[in-house]
Amino acid sequence: MHNNKQKHRTTQQRKVILEELKKVKTHPAADEIFRMVRKRLPRISLGTVYRNLEVLTELKEIQEIELTGNLKRFDGNPENHYHLRCMICGRIDDAPFELEKDLEKKMRPFTEYTIISHKLEFIGICPKCSSELP
Known part of the structure; x- marks a missing residue:
């Protein structure tokens, strides 16, 4: 050990x-x-x-x-950031905009949880898979 x-x-x-x-x-x-x-x-x-x-x-x-x-x-990027994921092939890309830090503050009035951080994933169809759809 x-x-x-x-x-x-x-x-x-x-x-x-x-x-x-x-x-x-x-x-x-x-x-x-x-x-x-x-x-x-x-x-x-x-x-x-x-x-x-x-x-x-x-x-x-x-x-x-x-x-x-x-x-x-x-x-390889350890900082919290958003992702896009293709529901067909599973490709993952970084979302092309900044983390919305205020989102955690906005959530506080709606929960008794102590909010520490958040993760966000957008799910869609990547350009390659979109071009192959009938």
Whole structure:
């Protein structure tokens, strides 16, 4: 069992995983990240990639996107921001506008919850899938 210091020590593998994830805007799943990282680290295992993605998420260096009915996807941008998701192919893009910080304040009068943050996902059909519809 690793102690916290060992678990959070920056390793070469974790550094490469983070670098590869930050290169793309496609919000890849762990198996896609594994294929990307293997080009630089041919001996890395899928399990090692999964564990490092968990640690990077825990350290708030990346963002894990959990989508209903889909695999977890990962975002190299750890800041809270909105996403667009295609309901046909599952493509995920960053929404092209700023986070609405006032939304949390607007919610407060309507609930007894202590609002900490919010996530927002727009669901639609991407341009590629739209062009292929009959």
